[in-house]
Amino acid sequence: MEKDLIIQPALKRTTLLPAFSTRSMRTNRWLERILAFVFLAPSLLLFSIFLFYPLIKSVYLSMNLTDPRGRVVQYVGLRNFTDLLTSELFYKSITVTLSFILLTVPTGIILSLILAWLAHTRLRGVQLFRFVFSLPMAISVGTGSIIWMVLYHPTLGTLNYFLSLLHIAPINWLSDPNWALLSIALMTVWMNLGFQFIVLLSGMQGVSEDIYDSAQIDGAGPLRTFFNLTIPLITPSIFFVTVVSMIGAFQAFGQINILTKGGPMNSTNVMVFNIYQDAFVNYRFGTGSAQALLLFFIVLILTLIQFKVLEKKVHYQ
Template identity: 65%
Template sequence: MSELDKRLSLPVERTSASVRSALPLRAASLKRSRLKENALAYAFLAPSLLLFAVFLFYPLVKSVYLSLHSTDPAGRIAGFTGFDNYSDLFTSGLFVSGIKTTALFALLTVPAGILLALILAVLTHNMLRGKRLFQFAFSLPMVISVGSASVIWKFLFHPTLGMLNYLLEQAGMAPVGWLIDPHWALLSISIMTVWMNLGFNYILLSSGMQGIPDEIYESARIDGAGPLRVFYRITMPLLSPTLFFVLVVSTIGAFQSFGQINILTQGGPMNSTSVFVYSIYQESFINFRFGTGSAQAILLFLVIMLLTLIQFKWVERKVHYQ
């Protein structure tokens, strides 16, 4: 190698050596910055994690613990029972009857609530005048609490003074025992629940329809597609993610319904409206059997989780994400 080559290669060797020595420093600096970012992120998440730990994780662990023990009326642990609380639920038929009533309640409320909200969203989507007024009116049930809505409907369902029986009598029909007849009680609460959830479902579906580009509808009309064909071929596929979300949330809400049943019927008449959540309440806070009530709560959690997994496994296949 000539003297000129040595002079030319010397800076390159020094530069590569300096780069190699700087790599560990740069890696350590990146690691420190990453740790600082993670620490800052956990610091911001700490209040939410604390709330989840206090109001979600701790009650869940406590429920599992109580479900394996028997308790006295004060809620203190009396003894370890293992899985006897679970076996008693199945042998007594309490679990089966509660799940049947809850499943029937969900079948009466979830499809009807989604279908009615979808019809209202479609009817008001292309309105030019009065659209905001109708959207405001249809969304009103969402701002009313369960207690207030239950009291309102309790007056409407009154057998002698209620508005519904008054309208039936004016139409020449016999009055109905809405909340006192075992054949009508669950249906009556389902009607009230559909009305109560209408605002939430309507807002979601209406927002989903507004997110569909108008150019797609214009192209379909130019190609000669009618309203029904546009609805089934364009609106429904593009709205399917919103429909799937509403279905999952409505199903979970139906299995967790309690307030309207507690106010309107207290599980009666003849246990025709004793859904699973009300059975948990009755077993825990009326009969003071916290072990059995906790076992029911764990089983309800497992049922809801199983239904949600089934929906994500089978129903989500029909969803068309853009």
């Protein structure tokens, strides 16, 4: 496993070059610069058009009103933002987004941590289980949502059938405002499990076996080894999964668009869905951009907090 980030670049190598005459050295250096430019140009050009320019354009759009074709018709300053910050729907969508994150991220990480721990053994056939656990990674949000739509069907779906076997009354998984967000969260946890499992498993595989052996000699049981050794040693992986999953949860859109369209009663109206509605259904690109920027700041602040607070607890070898 490649352990560390190698930051020191090629300096050492290039200075070892045989020195020819100073003149050819100089042309060489220029050639190198030109080549570097040629090599970087495609990426830089694309980033400028599709990342940096739109970032600035978003800020500009957020301070204007637009027509349905996206042309700016009126400068409104910060009104889009103040409108949002006084709108109940906007706060509702923030609450929904945060609840969605709380429902999906910790659950997913705990489950995949357990799965990775179970699959991190030398049992015969464990490869097969590893493959099964990582399968959801290959499922796209489009297909995953349709599968769950069928499972969640109120009268003919299998989930309600299983409940009826247990003599539990059927649940309107997607049309009951109390259940809709939970149902979306459940299918999201399932969909994310594969990726989280893979990252955590490869984290565990990076820990040297000697540590476990010595723990065993000391007489530590499997549970104690798990909590006192495995978890602290793979904190870098756990940290990575947490940050990535949280950012992913903020961006959840496909399952909501297919399964509930933000309803019932806005109970699944997460911020990204609200942005999509504003910008691409109601053609209000201005407020859409303003919301997107606010979302960006929320994500940024939460990510920074995670880095500040959690990373101190992360144990890098």
